[in-house]
Amino acid sequence: MKLTLSETAAALSGAKKLVITAHVNPDGDAIGSSLGLMHLLRGLGKDVTVLLDDDIPAGFHVLPGYDVIRRPSSEEGEKIACDLFVVLDTMTDRIGGTAASVHAPRLLNIDHHHTNPGSEKEDLYLDATRAATCEIIYDLAKEMGAPFSKEAAMCLYTGLATDTGFFRFSNAASHTYRAAADLLDAGAQPNVISEALEVKPLQTVKDLGEALSQMEMFADGKASGIFLTQAQTARMESTESFIGHIRVIDGVDVAVVLKCKEPELCRVSMRSKHVDVSRIATEFSGGGHIRAAGCTLKMPFEQAKATIMEAIEKAIREGWTA
Ligand code: 5GP
Ligand code: MN
Numbered sequence: 001m002k003l004t005l006s007e008t009a010a011a012l013s014g015a016k017k018l019v020i021t022a023h024v025n026p027d028g029d030a031i032g033s034s035l036g037l038m039h040l041l042r043g044l045g046k047d048v049t050v051l052l053d054d055d056i057p058a059g060f061h062v063l064p065g066y067d068v069i070r071r072p073s074s075e076e077g078e079k080i081a082c083d084l085f086v087v088l089d090t091m092t093d094r095i096g097g098t099a100a101s102v103h104a105p106r107l108l109n110i111d112h113h114h115t116n117p118g119s120e121k122e123d124l125y126l127d128a129t130r131a132a133t134c135e136i137i138y139d140l141a142k143e144m145g146a147p148f149s150k151e152a153a154m155c156l157y158t159g160l161a162t163d164t165g166f167f168r169f170s171n172a173a174s175h176t177y178r179a180a181a182d183l184l185d186a187g188a189q190p191n192v193i194s195e196a197l198e199v200k201p202l203q204t205v206k207d208l209g210e211a212l213s214q215m216e217m218f219a220d221g222k223a224s225g226i227f228l229t230q231a232q233t234a235r236m237e238s239t240e241s242f243i244g245h246i247r248v249i250d251g252v253d254v255a256v257v258l259k260c261k262e263p264e265l266c267r268v269s270m271r272s273k274h275v276d277v278s279r280i281a282t283e284f285s286g287g288g289h290i291r292a293a294g295c296t297l298k299m300p301f302e303q304a305k306a307t308i309m310e311a312i313e314k315a316i317r318e319g320w321t322a
Contacts, residue, residue, distance in 0.1 A: 001123055003108075008125040009143035011108050012037075015084035017047040021072075021098040022133075023090035024054045025267075027240075028162025028197070030089045031056060033110075033133040035065040036155035037086065040137070040146045049080060053096030057238070062196040063158060064151035072101035079103045089133040089159075091116040091287065110136055115278050115287030131171035134159025138179045150187030157188035158197075165244075166194060169291065200241070207236040208245065211257075215246055219313045223254045227305045230260040247271040254312050258297075258305055266297045266304035275315050276322040283311065290322045 003011070012018075020037055022030035031052070038048045050065070051072045060066055073079075074097055085104035087095055092109055107122045112135070114128035130136050134156040141148060148156075160180050164172040167180070184190070211226045218225060224246040228239065239259060247255035255271045268286070270277040270293050278293040286295020297304040 001120070002118060003123050003125045005125065005127075005139060005143050008108065008110065008123075009140050011084060011106070011123065012041065012086075012140065013044070013144055015046065015082075017082040018084045018086055019049045019051060019080055019082045019102045019104065020086045020088065021051045021053075021095050021102075022088040023094040024052075024096045026052055026054055026056060028060070029132045029134055029159035031060050031063065031069075032155045032157070032159030032162070033088045033137050035063055035069070036134055036152050036159070037088070037137050037140075038065060038068075039149055039152035039155060040141050040144075043149055043152070044144070044146055047082075049082070051080070051098045051101065053098045057240075059197045059199060060158075062192055063155050065155065072096070072098045074101070084108055086110065088137075089113075092119070092122060110140075112136060113278075113287055113289060115282055115293075129173070131169075131173065131176045132159040132163035134163070135176055135179050138183070148183060148186035153183040153186035153188040154193065157183040157190065158193050161190065161193060162197070171289070171291075201237065204236075204238045204241070207239070208242060211236075211239070211242050212245060217249075217252075218309055219254070219316045221251050222316050223256065223309075223312050224249050224252045225256045225258065225305075225309065225312075227301075228257070228259045229301055230263065233259040233261055243269050243271050247273075253316060256308060256312060258308055260301040260304070264298055264300055266299065266301060267294065268297060268304075268308050269294045270312070274321045275312075276320050277315075279320050279322075280308075280311050280315050 020034045022034045034050045038050050041048045050069045081103045085102045085107045087109045109124045112130045118124040216225050243257045253273050257269045260266045272291050276290045278288045281293035281295040284295040
């Protein structure tokens, strides 16, 4: 069922014990919104646990609460009971083992992806006009009358910054900037966050060089792609930054990075200037935003590569702009 902002705030205010989670392969918005909401709710005297079924990239250590994030337990007897299970920044199917490790009478999904279809049995608050789930948590804090501590402000600012490419992308609206300004007033330190997030291990920069050297242009120069084999994917620790380097090429509309994770499983990330890449991702049961989307292809590397190149060429040719 779709909830309004005030119904969502009431659901959060009414719960005493909550578990918060977000999507696997967590980014700044997933981690920032989880920890930001945790701080806000703890400030209101609630018992809050954050579970994320993945490794948390080290750069996020500057976020207050980084150390309290737990991975869900796979032991059946160790399910965490709570009044409200909150799933942030994704539809509820991308949270890994967390789903099976929480026992709650009610699930509340809060998201900003327009591709989130929701479901009959779960409560969904979706605002696709917001650049980040952190921006929605900001709205909810105001609705609940919850004060922004410095800790909450640091975390929520992070999601605003990372989901807008540090306030450069078209999703950054005046409301986003106003929210950021309020969070700065509450103690967020943008320079501390951006400096921590830009640090990369030497090996990651070398891996970037390798990836760029094998970049392929296609769709008459309107698309750029990096296609990493299973061996490369296994060897490379962090590949998130790669796509940013190939989306800026003059004339490129769609950039894609494909990583082969298993013999028949490849992960795809896409970015665009005009084409609605969420539509391409949705064709393969993925999702995301118009200019940033992803999906999983359950097929071998070469087939996955050909499949996504063909889908991108078609989207460009047919002008799938939003
Ligand atoms: P990224 O390329 O950074 O992994 O993801 C870009 C955007 O698309 C993010 O907002 C992310 O949450 C979304 N996204 C990526 N992969 C998937 C997927 O497999 N399913 C869905 N529903 N969304 C995805
Ligand atoms: Mn997000």
